[in-house]
Amino acid sequence: MVVRRSQDQLPFLLLLPNLVTISGMCLGLTSIRYTMVGRFELAVALLxxxxxxxxxxxxxxRRLRATSDFGAELDSLxxxxxxxxxxxxxxxxxxLGEANALGWIAVLVFAAAGCLRLARFNVMRGDEATSKTHFTGVPAPAGAMLALLPVFLxxxxxxxxxxxxxxxGVWLALVGLLMISRIPTLSPKALRVPRWGVGGLFVGTVIGMGMIVTRIWLLAVxxxxxxxxxxxPAIWKMRGRILR
Incomplete structure (x- = not known):
């Protein structure tokens, strides 16, 4: 009986990452809701x-050693x-306006590129050498923030x-293409801060926190x-073979 009870229970900490992922998904859905009613500032803030x-x-x-295939697929969706x-x-x-047919094509390009980007990421997930040094193409969250640049401006x-x-529309489609490109983009895991730059990093953080509460859209730009x-530099280096 004791063995059965232990098998029917899961530690809460193992579920915590998935709960965080579900919370982020709810924010995305709520952003769509506010987009539909024209409350764009709130919709952007939620994203x-x-x-x-x-x-x-x-x-x-990773910190809780609670990674799983289920969690990875949930995160991608x-x-x-x-x-x-x-x-x-x-x-x-x-x-773009609801009557802009070409604008809708740009939206389709961006969304399809995001889907292809995440599918490729799932296939390459086991490539430790790539994941530790750089991403291939612009990551989905960074692509979303780039796509929102016209809104930020x-x-x-x-x-x-x-x-x-x-x-x-051209910008939105271009960002989509960057997401599925072969351009090596910076991974946070590869970031290193020289000792002489630590003070500047602290000052920059203070300035950034101040702008969050005063000029958040300018900070986003x-x-x-x-x-x-x-x-x-990476785009210039790989010109002519970005999508190969």
Whole structure:
């Protein structure tokens, strides 16, 4: 009887990473809801929070030694919803307009690229050499934040991106292509901070925290621009064979 009881129970800590993943998925679904009613700032904020949670669930799973194939598949499905479907719908409603047929094609390209990206990631999951040094293509959460750049620019009051739906559509499709490209992109696991840069990192963190509560959309624009700047050398190096 004692043995049967132990077999019918699971430690809560083993379930915690999956609970975090489900929470992120709920944020993505709720973002879609607010997108449909035109509350774009809240919808974007929920996607940004989902991106943070996406980074936490894997970290929690590794720290608790609670990784599993089930958790990995659940994470991929949640990522497709939060970073493939939700950002595309948000950009479409915000900057492309429901009557823009070409804009909808850009949304389809982005969502399909996100799906293909996650499928490829699942296949390559066991490639330790790749996972420890760099990602292949832009990761889904980073792609979602790049796709939202036109929204960030508008909310920050820098550019009226709603007046240029063609450029917004091209940008959305381009980000999708970057997600399924062969460009090596930076992995957080490979980041190293020199001793002389520790103080600057602390100061940058303080500035970032201040901007979160004062100019969060401007901060999002700055982060996207920095990320694109880091991508440009790799794009130039692999020109002509990005999608091969």
């Amino acid at each position: 940004m929070l989902a991106a943070v949670i996406d980074g936490l669930d894997g970290l929690i799973a 949640s990522d497709f919803l939060c970073f493939g479907v939700a950002p595309g719908l948000l950009v479409y409603r915000f900057g 508008q909310l920050a009051g820098l550019i009226d991106t709603r007046q240029m739906p063609g450029l917004v 700055v982060i996207d621009v920095i990320y694109v700047a880091l991508l440009l």
